[in-house]
Amino acid sequence: MAVVEQREGTVEEVPGRKPGTRSRRVALIIFLALIFLFPLIAYPIFDSYAYVMQIGMLMLMWISMSSSWNIIGGFAGYISLGHGVFYAIGGYSAGLALAHWGISPFLFLPLAGLAAMFVGFLAGLITLRTRGPAFIVATIAMLFLFLLWFDNWEFIGGSSGLDLPFLQFPVQFLKVPFYYAMALSAIGAVYLSYRVAHSKFGLGLRAISQDETKAEVAGINTRWYKVWAFALSAYFIGTAGAVYGYSLTHLRPLTFFAIAVAARMVLMAIIGGRGTVAGPVLGAILIVGVNELSVRQFGQTELNIVITGLILVAALLFFPLGIVGSLRKAGRLPAFLDWD
Amino acid sequence: MQWLQILVLGLLLGGIYAMMASGLTLLFGVMRVVNLAHAAFILVASYITYALFESLALDPMISLVITMPLMFSLGVVLYLLLFPRLEDSPRYVEMTVLLTFGLALIVEGMLTFTFTGIFRSVRPDYASSAVRIGEIFMPTSQLYAASISFALLIGLGLVLRFTKTGTAIRATMQNRSAAQIVGVNVRRVSALAFGIGMALAGAAGSLLSFMFPFFPARHWQWIALLLALIVLGGMGSIKGAVIGALLLAVASSFVSNTFGPTWSPITFYLTLFLILLIRPQGLFGAKVRL
Amino acid sequence: MPLLEIEDVVAGYSTGPDILTGVTLSIEEGTSYCIVGPNGAGKSTLLRTIAGFLTPRSGEVRLNGATVNSSRPDQMLAAGVCFVPQDASLFPTMTVKENLVMGGYLLNDRSLLRQKLDMVYATFPALAERKAQNAGTLSGGEQQMVTLGRALMVEPKVVMIDEPSLGLAPMIADQIFEKIRGFRELGITVVLVEQNAVKGLNAVEWGFVLDLGSLEFEGPADGILGDPRIRELYLGKQLTQREG
Numbered sequence: 001m002a003v004v005e006q007r008e009g010t011v012e013e014v015p016g017r018k019p020g021t022r023s024r025r026v027a028l029i030i031f032l033a034l035i036f037l038f039p040l041i042a043y044p045i046f047d048s049y050a051y052v053m054q055i056g057m058l059m060l061m062w063i064s065m066s067s068s069w070n071i072i073g074g075f076a077g078y079i080s081l082g083h084g085v086f087y088a089i090g091g092y093s094a095g096l097a098l099a100h101w102g103i104s105p106f107l108f109l110p111l112a113g114l115a116a117m118f119v120g121f122l123a124g125l126i127t128l129r130t131r132g133p134a135f136i137v138a139t140i141a142m143l144f145l146f147l148l149w150f151d152n153w154e155f156i157g158g159s160s161g162l163d164l165p166f167l168q169f170p171v172q173f174l175k176v177p178f179y180y181a182m183a184l185s186a187i188g189a190v191y192l193s194y195r196v197a198h199s200k201f202g203l204g205l206r207a208i209s210q211d212e213t214k215a216e217v218a219g220i221n222t223r224w225y226k227v228w229a230f231a232l233s234a235y236f237i238g239t240a241g242a243v244y245g246y247s248l249t250h251l252r253p254l255t256f257f258a259i260a261v262a263a264r265m266v267l268m269a270i271i272g273g274r275g276t277v278a279g280p281v282l283g284a285i286l287i288v289g290v291n292e293l294s295v296r297q298f299g300q301t302e303l304n305i306v307i308t309g310l311i312l313v314a315a316l317l318f319f320p321l322g323i324v325g326s327l328r329k330a331g332r333l334p335a336f337l338d339w340d
Numbered sequence: 341m342q343w344l345q346i347l348v349l350g351l352l353l354g355g356i357y358a359m360m361a362s363g364l365t366l367l368f369g370v371m372r373v374v375n376l377a378h379a380a381f382i383l384v385a386s387y388i389t390y391a392l393f394e395s396l397a398l399d400p401m402i403s404l405v406i407t408m409p410l411m412f413s414l415g416v417v418l419y420l421l422l423f424p425r426l427e428d429s430p431r432y433v434e435m436t437v438l439l440t441f442g443l444a445l446i447v448e449g450m451l452t453f454t455f456t457g458i459f460r461s462v463r464p465d466y467a468s469s470a471v472r473i474g475e476i477f478m479p480t481s482q483l484y485a486a487s488i489s490f491a492l493l494i495g496l497g498l499v500l501r502f503t504k505t506g507t508a509i510r511a512t513m514q515n516r517s518a519a520q521i522v523g524v525n526v527r528r529v530s531a532l533a534f535g536i537g538m539a540l541a542g543a544a545g546s547l548l549s550f551m552f553p554f555f556p557a558r559h560w561q562w563i564a565l566l567l568a569l570i571v572l573g574g575m576g577s578i579k580g581a582v583i584g585a586l587l588l589a590v591a592s593s594f595v596s597n598t599f600g601p602t603w604s605p606i607t608f609y610l611t612l613f614l615i616l617l618i619r620p621q622g623l624f625g626a627k628v629r630l
Numbered sequence: 631m632p633l634l635e636i637e638d639v640v641a642g643y644s645t646g647p648d649i650l651t652g653v654t655l656s657i658e659e660g661t662s663y664c665i666v667g668p669n670g671a672g673k674s675t676l677l678r679t680i681a682g683f684l685t686p687r688s689g690e691v692r693l694n695g696a697t698v699n700s701s702r703p704d705q706m707l708a709a710g711v712c713f714v715p716q717d718a719s720l721f722p723t724m725t726v727k728e729n730l731v732m733g734g735y736l737l738n739d740r741s742l743l744r745q746k747l748d749m750v751y752a753t754f755p756a757l758a759e760r761k762a763q764n765a766g767t768l769s770g771g772e773q774q775m776v777t778l779g780r781a782l783m784v785e786p787k788v789v790m791i792d793e794p795s796l797g798l799a800p801m802i803a804d805q806i807f808e809k810i811r812g813f814r815e816l817g818i819t820v821v822l823v824e825q826n827a828v829k830g831l832n833a834v835e836w837g838f839v840l841d842l843g844s845l846e847f848e849g850p851a852d853g854i855l856g857d858p859r860i861r862e863l864y865l866g867k868q869l870t871q872r873e874g
Contacts, residue, residue: 079434081441126613129620132433133374134575137567138616144564145609152602259560263445266438303453309445316439317425428644511721511732518719520683520703521712522780523736527702 020335027336035060035183039176053175057247059288060182064189064240066268066280071196071233073266074275076226077209078128081262082139085123085146086116086234088256090241092156095164095251105246106181109239116238117231124230128223131212143257150253161252164245178247185243189236194277196232197340205229209275260305267312273324277339282323287311346593348476352486354589356547359489360562361569361581362496363540369513369576370533371423373436377444378541379562384447385411385545386462386554387455393462393549400462400550401484407542415538418443419531444559451556461553485547492543493582496536500578509533513576565605568612574625584623631695632656633788633819634680634711639689640843641679648687649675651843657788662813662820664830664851667840668863673823674716676840677790681713682706708736710787714777716796722766726757726776729765733780743783750779753812771802778809788819795826807833831855839863 038056046052065087072078090112094105097112105112127138151159169177196202204225207215216222245251264287272283287308294307319326327333364378385407392398392406422443426435461467466480500506511519512529520526548554569588573580588608596604615622634657641650649672657663665673678684680691682703691698693709703713720729730750734743751758754775760768765776774794781789794810795803803826811833813820824830831837837854839846841863847854854860 077431077434079437126616129616130571133368133372133437134571134620134622136374136437137571138612140564141568141571141609141612144561145606145613148602148606148609263441266441270438303449305445306449306453309442309447309449312442312445313422313439316435316442317422320429320431320435430644507732508735511735514721514723515719517683517715518721518732521707521715521719522732523704523707523784525702525704 020338023335024339032187035187036180039179049172050175053179055288055292057175057179057182057243059285060179060186061240061244062264062268062284062288063186063281064182064236066265066272066284067186067189067193067277068233068236069265070193070269070274070276070280071205072226072229073233074269074280075196075202075205075209076229077275078131078226078230079136079266080127080139080230080233081136081259081266082123082127082141082143083233083237083265084143084257084259084261086120086237087241087244087261088146088150088253089116089119089234090238091245091251091256092150092162092241093238094242095162095245096156098164098246099162105242106177109181109184109242112242113235113239116234116241120234121227121231124227128226128230143259143262147253147257150257157251159253161250164249164251166249167246175247178243181243182240185236185239188239190277190281192232192236193280194339196229197277201225201228206275260308263308263312267308267315269322271311271315271319271322273322273326273328276322276324276328278337279322279324282337286323342475343594345476346597347590348478349482350590350593351586352478352482353593354586355486355489355493356482356544356551357566357569357589358582358585359492359540360544361566361573361585362493362578363537363544364566365570365573365576365578365581366496366509366513366533366540367537368570369578370509371436371530372433373423374433374440374567374575375537376437376440376563376567377447378440378537379559379566380444380447380451381411381414381538381541382545382548382562383451383554383556383559385542386549387451387460387545389546389549390455390460390462393464399464400546401488404488404543404546407546408539411542411545412535412539415535416531418538419534423530423534424527444563448556448559455556457555457557459553459555460549462549464550467550481550485551488543488547492540496540496578505529505532509536561605565608568608570622572612572615572622574622577622577624580622580624633659633694635690635692635695636676636680637690637692639676639679639691640687641675641684641689642687643675643684649843650679650686652689653840653844655838655845655848657819657821659787659819660814660817661836662811662822662834663836663838664822664824664827664834665838665840666824666827666830666854666860667846669825670842671840672843673840674792675843677713677792677821677823678715680706681711681790683713704736707784707786710785712781712784712786712789714781714789714791714794716792720765720773720776722764724765725762726765726768727761729776730757730761730780730783733783736784746783746785750782753782754779754809770798771805774798774806775809778806778813782813782816786818788821789813790821790823792823793825794822795824795829803829827860828855 039053042052043049069083072080093115094108094112097103097108098105123142127135127142130138150156156162167174167177204215204220207218207220208222208225212222241256248255268283268287269280271286272281273279291304294304321329324333324337360382364375367373367375388407389400389403392403393400422439426432429435466484469480470477471480471483500510508519508524508529511524512526516526569584570581572588573584588611592604592607595607636653636655639650639653640648642648653676665676667673675684679686682701682705686699693711698706721732730747731743734746737743756772757775757779760772765773768776794806798806807829810820820834822830822834831851831854834851837851838848839854839860846863847859
């Protein structure tokens with residue numbers, strides 16, 4: 001996007017670049033460096049190193065998941081509450097690969113993502129025959145269908161679950177490889193989100209979210225766009241699931257299929273700013289942070305769900321555009337958050 | 341068990357599901373709101389019924405007299421507090437879904453906080469007996485619950501058909517802006533519809549309290565089921581919800597008998613997916629996009 | 631005092647831009663009006679704002695001197711302002727009779743309802759023939775007659791009709807305008823919005839020309855038709871849009 005000349009004879013930026021590109025680059029480098037160096041920096045600083053690593057991993061996991069969800073839920077505007085399915089597929093496919101063939105989930109990662117994406121594609125073909133509220137219901141039905149199936153499938157251990165072998169690694173650094181694997185997933189997810197946002201595909205998705213009929217009339221093959229968006233949104237949720245499952249060493253369907261999972265993915269994208277690239281990232285970091293603080297205050301109680309629900313309701317009523325969206329609307333979005 | 345027995349059991353259960361689903365589809369028809377919190381509120385009524393039973397030995401069927409008006413008022417208040425704000429929003433449908441999602445979480449959390457996650461149930465005397473008509477056995481609790489459900493459904497039908505408010509509701513369901521044009525106060529109608537939907541949820545809660553054990557997180561299974569039912573019947577169609585509920589309950593009754601009880605919920609979701617493949621608007625839904 | 635006064639009204643849809651950018655006009659009782667203007671001028675928006683579907687962002691809408699900015703559509707109808715919108719505003723699965731009866735929703739007197747129904751059947755004999763037919767199965771012209779007949783049910787003071795001839799064959803459109811002219815005999819103030827300026831202005835006494843959300847000029851209907859400015863407005867403006 002070229003910047004319009006403000007005054008005759010002067011051009012503020014290099015033609016073709018958005019203002020603030022430099023500060024965004026800097027922010028990106030800092031952020032990436034932080035992610036990679038964090039385990040090293042944190043070791044001498046924090047006493048409860050394992051706990052800190054766990055939080056880090058969780059933040060990266062939710063970044064991965066909410067950014068992915070954002071592709072269908074934010075860009076295309078189709079709210080899916082069933083994305084836990086892909087989380088489960090990732091977790092279980094990697095877990096099974098480990099349990100039966102001894103392949104490390106860290107190596108299996110890309111395949112776990114593919115498995116999730118494959119299922120996403122097929123499920124998308126069916127669920128995306130509906131729109132709006134019926135679509136939301138269809139994704140919920142999808143979630144429950146898979147939950148029931150997994151709960152009753154002896155091969156994967158049914159509702160009691162599947163045990164996975166432990167990772168052979170020095171105990172005090174045990175979380176570190178999971179952290180880095182999750183970081184890969186998160187970076188992949190955000191990068192995918194960025195590329196989609198800046199592509200013709202992404203433009204088409206946005207058109208669909210604004211007015212699907214007009215998008216169709218404009219020549220966009222809405223059906224394929226939506227199905228591909230759905231499928232793509234599954235990939236890095238699958239990879240996240242694979243890493244997370246491994247970190248738990250015991251897989252149970254309910255861990256992945258819990259509605260709370262969908263709730264948090266959605267909440268993070270909304271709080272941060274649905275339909276933006278930076279939004280879900282911000283939302284994920286915030287919500288995980290708030291959650292941890294509240295757990296330390298109130299313990300892992302039901303108050304947690306109440307707070308999640310309250311934040312969601314408040315956000316919808318008062319900040320529907322999320323942080324990034326609201327800042328952008330008010331014209332005060334700092335460049336390092338503006339990745340759209 | 342012979343097929344007639346299975347059929348009857350299916351119909352009994354179907355009647356109850358139909359009453360639960362009709363409240364939900366009414367809400368959608370009038371306000372285009374998918375109320376993900378509907379089952380959570382059903383549970384609220386169940387817990388209230390439970391509390392009344394434990395403290396006052398109040399028969400759950402009698403508590404309907406308390407839970408229905410209570411939930412009706414709650415519905416009207418909630419509607420007026422939360423929804424008018426979103427009316428102008430370009431993303432109305434999604435926003436309301438997420439809003440009710442948030443509500444469901446809040447309700448679940450509060451229920452867990454108040455009552456903990458222990459399975460509860462209400463056990464009046466008739467909870468463990470059965471009625472026998474000819475060769476057919478019917479659990480008394482289901483018979484009572486189904487009878488009350490059918491009565492409520494008929495009542496709803498009568499109100500919608502013959503009262504002025506009912507006509508206004510039907511008109512709003514058919515064409516909201518046309519209803520406004522002829523002088524219907526659609527905001528009032530929406531609030532009333534929300535109240536009626538919640539009142540039906542209240543009734544369902546009281547009835548369910550003595551039929552199945554319940555715990556706070558249970559509402560997700562119920563809402564998924566009810567949603568599948570209304571999409572199947574056609575969102576916004578009460579007739580569709582009733583027929584869909586009866587059909588599916590009977591079908592799942594047969595499935596449960598043949599393959600075992602764990603398979604019966606799967607019947608609902610599989611049927612839903614099948615219908616989505618063939619006829620996405622459901623049995624009686626409008627062909628127009630939602 | 632004019633029946634309806636619109637003073638410097640600015641309005642738009644949800645969070646979108648201003649469509650009306652400061653419209654001022656007044657409607658006198660018993661006169662018939664037509665609002666014309668190019669696409670996007672805000673004609674429909676103006677009617678919707680008066681009818682209560684939109685709240686003005688600034689400015690005032692007054693009915694008989696009283697400000698009605700925040701009135702709801704049903705309140706405006708109760709006050710005698712009836713709106714007939716552009717798109718299908720019928721209840722598709724109800725019969726013609728049921729649709730008409732719905733038109734009388736605000737009437738609480740059953741005998742009055744019967745009386746009005748008979749009056750509508752007399753005015754629109756074609757509807758009497760089809761009273762048991764589902765409104766969704768009627769032809770375009772017949773549907774338009776149902777919406778007009780429905781408007782008559784509450785004895786409105788003013789009827790605002792948005793694009794009465796939209797999608798209708800010229801002959802049928804003429805019939806509709808005939809019926810609209812009949813409203814005047816009943817003493818009803820008529821305000822039309824018409825894309826087809828000729829047909830619209832021929833059916834009324836006074837014309838308003840709207841462009842870009844405000845009033846360009848007004849005058850007796852036949853005068854406007856001959857006014858060179860209107861050709862400029864329609865043809866001139868359209869060319870510029872194409873270039874831009």
